[in-house]
Amino acid sequence: MKAGRIIAITFLAGALVACETLPEDAFRLNESALELREIQSRTYEDVTEIEILSASSAVLQDLGYAIDEADKNLGLLSASKRASAKDDMEIAGKIALDVLDCLATLMIGCEDDAYQSSKDVQDIRMTLVVLPDLKKERTHRVRVTMQRVVWTKGGDLYQQETIVDSQVYQAFFDKLSKSVFLEKEGV
Amino acid sequence: MTIRILVVAFLLILAGCAASTGVITASGSQVELRQMQTRDYETLDKRGTLRAVVATLQDLGFVIDKADYDLATISATKLQDYEIRMTVTVREREGSWLAVRANARFNENPITDPKAYQDFFTTLDKAMFLTLHQVD
Numbered sequence: 001m002k003a004g005r006i007i008a009i010t011f012l013a014g015a016l017v018a019c020e021t022l023p024e025d026a027f028r029l030n031e032s033a034l035e036l037r038e039i040q041s042r043t044y045e046d047v048t049e050i051e052i053l054s055a056s057s058a059v060l061q062d063l064g065y066a067i068d069e070a071d072k073n074l075g076l077l078s079a080s081k082r083a084s085a086k087d088d089m090e091i092a093g094k095i096a097l098d099v100l101d102c103l104a105t106l107m108i109g110c111e112d113d114a115y116q117s118s119k120d121v122q123d124i125r126m127t128l129v130v131l132p133d134l135k136k137e138r139t140h141r142v143r144v145t146m147q148r149v150v151w152t153k154g155g156d157l158y159q160q161e162t163i164v165d166s167q168v169y170q171a172f173f174d175k176l177s178k179s180v181f182l183e184k185e186g187v
Numbered sequence: 188m189t190i191r192i193l194v195v196a197f198l199l200i201l202a203g204c205a206a207s208t209g210v211i212t213a214s215g216s217q218v219e220l221r222q223m224q225t226r227d228y229e230t231l232d233k234r235g236t237l238r239a240v241v242a243t244l245q246d247l248g249f250v251i252d253k254a255d256y257d258l259a260t261i262s263a264t265k266l267q268d269y270e271i272r273m274t275v276t277v278r279e280r281e282g283s284w285l286a287v288r289a290n291a292r293f294n295e296n297p298i299t300d301p302k303a304y305q306d307f308f309t310t311l312d313k314a315m316f317l318t319l320h321q322v323d
Contacts, residue, residue, distance in 0.1 A: 022293045026247075026271060027306035033246055040245070073256035074237055127251040127263075129241055145245045147266045160266040162248045 032164075039166045041143045042173040043133070044180055049075055051183055052130050052140050059172075059179040065126070075130035085122040085150050120158065122150045144172060215299065223301040225288045226308045230319055233259060233277060236285050239314040240275045247310065249273065269294055287311065 044052055056077055057067060065079035126146040133139035146163040163169075230236060240261055241251060249263035249271075259277040264270065273291040280286050289307055291298045298304070 020269065020294055022271075022298060022300065022303055023267075023269070026265070026269075026293070027303055027310060029246055029310055037246060069251065069254055071254045071256050073234060074241060074254050076241060076251060076254050078251045078254070125250045125264075127241075127245065127249075129238075129245065131238070131242075143242075143245055145248065145250055147248075147250045147264075149266065160268075160270070162266065 036164060037143070039164070039169050040145055041141055042176070043139060043141050044177075045136075045139045047138060047140060047180055047184075049130055049132055049140060052142065052180065053077065055179040055183040056128050056130070056142065056176060058183065059176050060128075062175065062179070063172075065124075068125075075132075077128045078126070079128070080123060080125040082121055082123050085120045120150060120152050122148045124148045124163075142173070142176065144169060220299070221288070223304050224290050225286055226311070227280060227284050227286050228315055228319075229284055230315075231279075231283050231285065232319060233279075233285060235318045236277050236287065236315065237261065239311065239318040240277070240287065242318070243307075243311045243314045244273070244275070246314070247307075271298075 047055075050072075053072070053075060057070070060067060060077065060079045063081070064083075065081045067077055067079045069078035070076070124146060125148070126144055128142060128144045131141045131143065133141060146168065147161065148163055149160040150158040152158045228236060234256070237254075237256060237259060241254070244251065244261070244263045247265065248267070249265045251261060251263045252272075253260070253262040255261075260274065261276075262272070262274045264272050271291055271293050273289060275287060275289045277285055277287050287308075289304060291303070291307075
């Protein structure tokens with residue numbers, strides 16, 4: 001009887017916890033916020049706001065993004081694209097699991113299945129904001145924030161996250177630097 | 188006793204933490220909601236205020252879905268293990284004040300916890316200070 005009550009109370013507690021609650025830090029800046037801001041920002045000199053916005057939309061087009069939102073007054077561009085997720089480490093891990101799965105079940109054509117799951121897709125979304133430096137003329141700070149949602153081949157949500165990898169932002173800003181140069185040269 | 192607890196747990200699961208009525212025109216005190224979701228700033232710089240809102244949202248990990256300067260409305264989404272969708276509007280008040288209003292939902296439910304909005308405005312306060320005092 002006593003054991004039954006404990007099980008029942010555990011069940012009740014579980015039902016209460018099942019209500020998802022908003023994380024306490026959802027609207028607070030955490031310790032890594034400043035560092036992330038630096039990773040996500042780069043300063044460009046000797047350009048006008050329009051030049052940097054044009055160069056930004058051009059680089060987004062180069063990378064196959066569609067511009068979803070653009071506001072000149074706010075110096076803002078939002079863009080998205082759907083891409084393969086096969087190069088991602090997480091997905092690589094998932095393939096390894098699939099292979100193990102196949103071995104375990106001794107299914108014929110396992111390799112095909114494992115290969116197929118490598119064709120998962122991800123939706124990448126980003127916002128790019130151009131902020132004029134009020135102390136220095138023709139100098140602008142560009143801040144980019146990126147997110148991605150990874151879907152399995154079956155269309156199930158696999159993962160959603162903010163991209164914090166500095167290399168991704170570095171690569172983007174390098175391309176933007178080239179784009180600014182091309183913009184000025186009128187290419 | 189055991190059965191009673193089990194019944195309560197079962198009902199909670201059925202309720203699924205979601206309101207079954209008033210989903211489209213949710214009830215609750217409109218005045219209270221507006222109060223917790225709004226903060227006034229002594230400035231007439233609409234552009235600077237909207238830029239501070241965008242910077243704050245970026246700092247908090249949001250990507251902007253919609254931005255309209257003329258309507259002074261910004262919608263954004265944060266994706267972690269959860270999803271928060273937020274809309275922030277700016278409108279002029281009497282005198283030299285601008286009112287910033289934010290409303291947000293966490294996964295499928297509207298956020299009604301005043302603390303969440305307090306946190307948001309505390310973060311926005313800093314960005315507003317930097318923007319309005321022209322500090323980078």
